[in-house]
Amino acid sequence: MRRFRRTLAAVAFAVAMVGGTAGWASADAQTAITGPPPGTDAWRAEGLPDPAAGTPAQVNRFFAGLSAERRDALARRHPLVVGNLDGAPVALRYAANRRALRADGRFPRLLSPGRQILAFDPRGRGQVAEVYGDLGRAAHVAVVVPGSDIDASTYDRAKDPYGTPAGMARSLRGETGPDTAVIAWAGYTTPVGIGIDAATGSLAEAGAERLVRLTDGLDAVGAPDPAVFCHSYGSVVCGLAAPRLDAADLVALASPGMHADSVAELRTGARVWAARDATDWIGNIPNVRFLGLGHGADPTGADFGARPVPATTAHGHTGYFAPGTDSLRAFAAITEGTAR
Incomplete structure (x- = not known):
């Protein structure tokens, strides 16, 4: 009974806290496109x-x-x-x-001028995907999957740039060589603020279908299997997509969980990595799944079995792609296939 009460308390805490890129905000229920x-x-x-x-x-x-x-x-x-x-x-x-x-x-x-928009869907809050680099000639490809509060209007902004898919992608492209292309993919309906959407996997399930189709499309046009970087609630999307995702690497960063208790449960042939810096508030989220709430085990935990990504110089929930950080250097090595 004591364990049951602790689980209920953890789930209540998760509902109150699990958010995404923007963090602390009230929530509105969303309908997946x-x-x-x-x-x-x-x-x-x-x-x-x-x-x-x-x-x-x-x-x-x-x-x-x-x-x-x-x-x-x-x-x-x-x-x-x-x-x-x-x-x-x-x-x-x-x-x-x-x-x-x-x-x-x-x-x-x-x-x-110069922007390469790979997808634009005006429905709902709007979805967009953009390519940085030459996708047709790239030897290495990365995909950035964002978390909550991202849509066509917040996809690229000056405030907190490394908390947006555009800012993350630009930074990663700058850290890699000229033969790399990076796709900023805001191609699913994300949760807004903190609430049931962020604490459950319903929007992530719809997003996973779209992400699988994206990587299948990359394969169809002859692009290399990508490294997929999954930030915050985006890692829930990646976890649900993992068994069908045509990817070389899967990187969960600032993750509340991937709806799996281990790398083996992801059922993926991709290499799985995980990163979380010590100042990221996501570390306070209980890693539980109960009655459809919460997202499961911490991907950075030793029992999960992911390869660790250094993040000692990253700061906060949205600092992993900031220039000069050890996490960004590691992400570049993963993208280029030199990380071990």
């Missing part, structure tokens, strides 16, 4: 392959069979479909998403 891209009905009406049914490999074969003129015409007529189709040619997706962003008008920063 799922299903095929917006504009799919018009796409289907032309007799084009159903985005909800085709795999990224099938999408890639479809576009490979089209002339350049036909591909460009589809991107002009259906930018939201082409721009979000994993497996479609990368440069074509960039062009389609520039068109979609201009039509939407809410996110002018994403239209700045």
